[in-house]
Amino acid sequence: MTIRLVTVSTLFPNQAMPSHGVFVETRLRHLVADEDVTSVVIAPVPWFPTTDSRFGAWSRHAAAPRNEIRFGLDVRHPRYLVVPKFGQALTPHTLFRTLKPALAALLAEGYRPDAIDGHYLYPDGVAAAWLARHFNLPLVLTARGSDVTQWPDFPRPRALITEALDQADALITVSQALAEGVRALGIDPHKITTLRNGVDTEIFNPIEPSTARAAIGQTNRYILSVGHLIPRKGHDRVIEAFARLATAQLAGHDLIIAGDGPERAALGDLAAAHGLFSRVKLIGAMPQPRLPLYYSGADCLVLASSREGWANVLLEAMACGTPVVASPAAGNDEVVRSRAAGLIAADFSAASLAAGLDTLLADPPDRGATTAYAEAHDWRTISAGQREIFTRVINQRQPARVRELARSG
Structure with missing residues (x-):
């Protein structure tokens, strides 16, 4: 059975910023290459009004294409609002307001995802959890670093992260240390699987x-x-x-x-x-x-x-x-x-x-x-581990797959 995913993350490369979040893209492209899995990527970028290079990274966000194909993956970059000084509190909400119509449009095109694949717990994972709840989809979140070691130090992000983790059907951590950090938030340890990143030996190989x-x-x-x-x-x-x-x-x-x-x-x-x-x-x-x-x-x-x-x-x-x-x-x-x-x-x-x-x-x-x-740190084992997790959570939620577009608005 082909598993159809929607991958959600602001940490994803684009034509203007090809190294941004490349670790998320790398794991996903190995998953779809190694297993019977497809995904459409919704990778929002901050809205900015100009591509003038004097504005540094902000202008590069503005230069990101709205849609692109990367390694055969359909990648979409809708814009979301980042409010200076208030981003910590508001960004999960502005992200969700962007993700909701983006997924509704994907459904209108006839794509029927089996699950949401969300990366980085705050603000991305929180918005992905709200998206999964709205469209009644299974949710797998991946914790990647400071979303566990730093963001939970702030009361409001900690509460929202914990809520998202409680809702998630499964959680992947990229190290055992992060798994321990997630357990410290009171999350059911049976939900947590550690799948460490591999290395792409097609790119990284020795030169004299x-x-x-x-x-x-x-x-x-x-x-x-x-x-x-x-x-x-x-x-x-x-x-x-x-x-x-x-x-x-x-x-x-x-x-x-x-x-x-x-x-x-x-x-x-x-x-x-x-x-x-x-x-x-x-x-x-x-x-x-x-x-x-x-x-x-x-x-x-x-x-x-x-x-x-x-x-x-x-x-x-x-x-x-x-x-x-x-x-x-x-x-x-x-x-x-x-x-x-x-x-x-x-x-x-x-x-x-x-x-x-x-x-x-x-x-x-x-x-x-x-x-x-x-x-020895190969991607095939990691891809197989992901496939097992998605298969399990989809089978558990089979009776309630995706709402009809007319009901999801």
Whole structure:
């Protein structure tokens, strides 16, 4: 039996922002490739009146197409209202007001979904729960990180997240640490399944390091840090750790930071303060097809995040043969479980990251063993797990599938 889904998330790539939420797209495209599953994606983007590039990310949202086909998936980007300073409270409501007519239009076209596949618990998951209730559809939610580790710290989001989780027919978490966080909200543990992300070895595979460095125009060997330039990603601590080793173990190395965000200027200033401006290279956001060059050419990837759900960059680097040094953020120890993978720093400090780098680079694992470790994290098993969950919840709700369009309004 073909399972027909509607996937709902604001975290989904589009033509104007091809790396935004790529982890949601990756899991979905593997699911529809590996299993007898189809999905139409409703991925709302914030409304903004102009594509003028002076407005940064807001203008890129405005440039997103209304409809597009990505990897064979029908993806729709209706607009929703984001109200500055009031977004935390209002966004679930504005999202629902956008999602409701978008799904009604899909029904009018003749598409009959069996379930809603919602990603990220707040505000997306809350709006997806209201949508599922309105159209009387089964709901599977996926928790991905700060929707469990951060949003429940605020009373109103916590109440709405808990309500959505209680309503959901099943919940997927991408790490066991997140599953424990969800259980702490009082959710029935029988609803929760941990399906860790896999790695796409068609994209992320090893390139000989000197060849990779030549391809990106990099003469020196280097350490790599990848992620949005925001405080919780800890790029400042990576720079501090690099500075501790810059005249010793890493005397011949550069530090490359791939990502974009509001901390860019501050990170450049920090590198300059350590006299490392020419050796710390902030290269901006990197499209996924080019990342394997940067991973493969690096001696090590450093991930210094203070919070993570399941850090895809760790397995991506390993698949390219590059070991990692990761912070002890919850979930990272579920990715780094072998010396072939790398190691977990003792704490979040720059000193501990530097010590981890020193230890790893003094005796690095075989790059082939690192690649083999990553390849064991395959997507087929994860796709099969999703198929089982959707089949179960659809069968449980079979008598009440979808309301007629005339009744759903």
